[in-house]
Amino acid sequence: MFTKVLIVDDIDFNDAGAVQVLKNLGIPQVDYSKYCDDALLKIKKAQKDNEPFELLISDLSFKEDHRVEKLKSGEELIAVVKELFPQIKIIAFSIEDKSYPIKSLFEKYTIDGYVIKGRHTMAELKKAIETVAETNEKYISPELAHLLRDNTINEIDDYDIQLIKYLSIGITQENMESTLANAGIKPNSKSTIEKHINKLKIYFKANNTTHLVAIAKDLGLV
Known part of the structure; x- marks a missing residue:
């Protein structure tokens, strides 16, 4: 003891x-x-x-x-x-x-x-x-x-969390590329952002980014 x-x-x-x-x-x-x-x-x-x-x-x-x-x-x-x-x-x-x-x-x-x-x-x-x-x-x-x-959360990395945080404060997927670039976050290409957001939607069975943010908040991701 x-x-x-x-x-x-x-x-x-x-x-x-x-x-x-x-x-x-x-x-x-x-x-x-x-x-x-x-x-x-x-x-x-x-x-x-x-x-x-x-x-x-x-x-x-x-x-x-x-x-x-x-x-x-x-x-x-x-x-x-x-x-x-x-x-x-x-x-x-x-x-x-x-x-x-x-x-x-x-x-x-x-x-x-x-x-x-x-x-x-x-x-x-x-x-x-x-x-x-x-x-x-x-x-x-x-x-x-x-x-x-639960192994689901293991698939989510810091980059994914940052994307969800930006989505949660109103940054649209269309404006995410410039937002990440201005913040010095890489990778920040449109294709990479789309890939990660689509991955997140599939993992959390989200219908859209608004739904994704709601689920993320429930899980304490943001």
């Missing part, structure tokens, strides 16, 4: 519940932070003092307040921590239930677990911690388990 854990969440109620779960598991050192910048500083200091955190539990979204933060989301914090301290285990802890953002956390940052906030949050958090600590396997809330088995 872990001996030193950091919780990053800006909601007191969630902090209290998560801390109690960790105490029940017999974890001796539990620290927490309401800001991602503060969390990163704590992780760096602990590493420098040769008393590193073994597990990071982080929410994904944080409300802005009077403080100016460099790291504005849990995803940004996770990205930095994984780059600097890849040995730290990470469990994301959020209300986000869209497939693309969740799957990206596992694929881009190789997080170790994902717990969706809901009625059974604390019980699932306990199970996630036990799974990650004792079996070294990935954990995801049962209602989201299908996401890791």
Whole structure:
């Protein structure tokens, strides 16, 4: 079992519940932070003092307040921590239930677990911690388990996401070529754009680009 854990969440109620779960598991050192910048500083200091955190539990979204933060989301914090301290285990802890953002956390940052906030949050958090600590396997809330088995999203790359984002803000397919060229995005030929948009329509069974954007929003792609 872990001996030193950091919780990053800006909601007191969630902090209290998560801390109690960790105490029940017999974890001796539990620290927490309401800001991602503060969390990163704590992780760096602990590493420098040769008393590193073994597990990071982080929410994904944080409300802005009077403080100016460099790291504005849990995803940004996770990205930095994984780059600097890849040995730290990470469990994301959020209300986000869209497939693309969740799957990206596992694929881009190789997080170790994902717990969706809901009625059974604390019980699932306990199970996630036990799974990650004792079996070294990935954990995801049962209602989201299908996401890791869904290969559709694997076919979508960053270029496709950019196209959908431009479509979602009103850039027409006809104007996409010049938009990509002005943004310095390549390839930006008309034929390539048509090929990718047609591929997306087929993957998501969209009737047109408007329908495609709607489906993409439902999946959390944009």
